[in-house]
Amino acid sequence: MDTGLDRQCSPRFRLLDESQILRIHHTALRILNEVGVRVNLKKAVDLLAGRGARVKDGNVVEIPAYLVEDAIQSAPSNVTLYNRKKEPVMELGGRRIYFGTGTDLPKTVDLVTREIRDTRADDIVASTVISDALPNIDFIASYGLPRDIPPGLHYIRCFQLEVENSVKPIFFTAGSLEDLRVILDMAFAVAGSADELAGHPFMIHYSEPTSPLTHSEEAVSKLICCAEHRVPINYTPALLAGSTGPVTLAGALSVALAEALSGLVIHQSANRGAPIVSGVVATGMDMLRATISYTAPEFRLTHSAYADIFHYYDLPIWGTAGCSDSQYPDLQAGAEYGFTILNAALDGCNLIHDCGYIGQGFVASPEMIVFADEVISMVKRYMRGFEIDDEHLAMDVIRKVGPGGHFLSEKHTLDHFMEEHWRPAVFNRENLPNWIKKGKKTADRKLIEKAREILEKHKPEPLPQEIKSNLKRIWSEAERKIRS
Amino acid sequence: MIKAIYTAVLEGKVEEASTGVQKALDSNIGVSEILNKALISAMDLVGEKFGEGDIFIPQVLWSAKAMQAGMDLLKPLLASSDRLESGKIVIGTAKGDIHDIGKNLVAIMLEGAGFDVIDLGVDVSPERFVEKAKEEKADVIAMSALLTTTMQSMAEVVALLKEKNLPHVKVIVGGAPVDQAFCDEIGAHAYGTDAVDGLRKTKGLLGR
Secondary structure, three states, rough: OOOOOEEEEOOOOOOHHHHHHHHHHHHHHHHHHHEEEEOOOOHHHHHHHHHHEEEEEOOOEOOHHHHHHHHHOOOOOOEEEEEOOOEEEEEEEEOOEEEEEEOOOEEEEEOOOOOEEEEOOHHHHHHHHEEEHOOOOOEEEEEOOOOOOOOOHHHHHHHHHHHHHHHOOOOOOOOOOOHHHHHHHHHHHOOOOOHHHOOOOOEEEEEEOOOOEEOOOOHHHHHHHHHHHHHOEEEOOOEEEOOEEEEHHHHHHHHHHHHHHHHHHHHHOOOOOOOOEEOOOOEEEEEOOOOOOOOOHHHHHHHHHHHOOOOOOHOOOEOOOOOOOOOOOOOOHHHHHHHHHHHHHHHOOOEEEEOOHHHHHHHEHHHHHHHHHHHHHHHHHHHOOOOHHHHHOHHHHHHHHHOOOOOOHHHHHHHHHHHOOOOOOOOOOOOHHHHHHOOOHHHHHHHHHHHHHHHHHHHOOOOOOOHHHHHHHHHHHHHHHOOO | HHHHHHHHHOOHHHHHHHHHHHHHHOOOHHHHHHHHHHHHHHHHHHHHHHHHOOOOOHHHHHHHHHHHHHHHHHHHOOOOHHEEEEOEEEEEEEOOOOOOOOHHHHHHHHHOOOOEEOOOOOOOHHHHHHHHHHOOOOOOEEEEOOOOOOOOHHHHHHHHHHHHHOOOOOEEEEOOOOHHHHHHHHOOOOOEEHHHHHHHHHHHOOOO
């Protein structure tokens, strides 16, 4: 036997060492203790004060380090998400990676006309059906923000359309606490009861504090609501270095980390052990155009850094990848998808959202979800590494074939080629004459065709009629309230 | 029984194909029925599936092996009238070229389709191609090249066939640097873009 040999190699990547992790962690603790965070909800301020935090100016809370350390301990290291059928499908934690779409894109590149137009409710159905069909898209988000649904109702409608058109877990936003309550009512109806939902959550809410160092009433009330119902929440700031945070990456990361950790403290103070997924965005603001880059190299550096920090805490991590600053699906988008998806996988990030985004978080282009799926599949193969043992070192077959022969018809080849070698579903590998013969289809063309084909053929597992009727009733009540 | 052989070939199960053919022979099923309805029709489907991207090269090769295992039992029993396939093919890589993976694939596909294939291996001189074709009364010479420097020798084969007055021998060419224009330029009869296309074009040359 081979002793001391790890028979599986796989890509390993760490940006920070332990002393660097601790240096940034301690800076975040100092920010919370010496500068504090503004908390615009009395209930949350009282919760923190009751546990020993100091309150000044009514709503600025200075949080001592022990509360943060305690929250890191009490928050679960693993958060399991179930599908709509109560089967566990995502175990968020460790270095397990899961990918899904993002939320709220107001514009859509039309799959047929290729024009950039307002997003509609039928786009939410389309992206949900496409995501449901793709094997490497693990969770569903609204993707679009439908302009044909009245404001105040669109998050509710999105959730309803997603749960009706996919069994996969749902990553969702809500405009207000009222929205969230209606969405929770829908989720209780799907799961059977509030207890059933807490036992088998098929959804995770996405809410965020406001940089620098502020928890809005809306965000923190949703945070507490999820904690109380033990519905998983993703509470993660998006900080712009140089505008809503310090321009230097270490400073930006420390402030964003302080924001995420103070959210964790509030959440765990509201309900110890309730499920939460953490993370930050700390990217630069483009100083010429005042826009936010989703794919800047600095974004990826802070992404890797906070992933290392939350791995150190042993807490589940949210992240961002498969997105582009380009306004149209083009070469830039291709490069940015490849770069970000590989980076997020190397970071060992658990809940990786925004796959399929273009236009800096403003534009949807449904075939780009298909593109993300292909890149994820490629990256997952890379991350799997390869085995180094007698069977895989293949000495027997090397001896058998000898110099000058070929391995094509060896049993060893037949036995291993499927698992050892990745095969593209969309990307071109045709030789030139065959590619010409088959219509000179570039990958972008093939992606559009595949997206359309999925929409034509894929039939998601339907939601039982009784539950559908219940959702319809909850929707009608919400609509009546909003309109009156 | 035919179905079992057919499935064995489709799935690349060599022993099952062999025992299946033996059982069929023992039960007095006709040689040409086993050949056409089990072996060749299974390989036709294998070729089709490969063309669609549903199965891969190693699986095609194992199907071909299974087919060969069956053929080994049938060959001694074949009457001259059920000559395997109306076609004998001399195949090799062009002179100076030792890259033979593509050529091997084409040879295996041709054998799988039931053709009689004489593989001359690598670095085959134009003279040898033509002599062998004449000697074996071959219908087709199939050549491949990976290098632009070696593909020129293919033109010599075509010229030599004319010189030796062997107009009935058809020439098919393939390989990464080869294209339809080159094929036309040297006066070859067909060009295959890959192994599946090579098989299809060869069948075309032989009027099948």
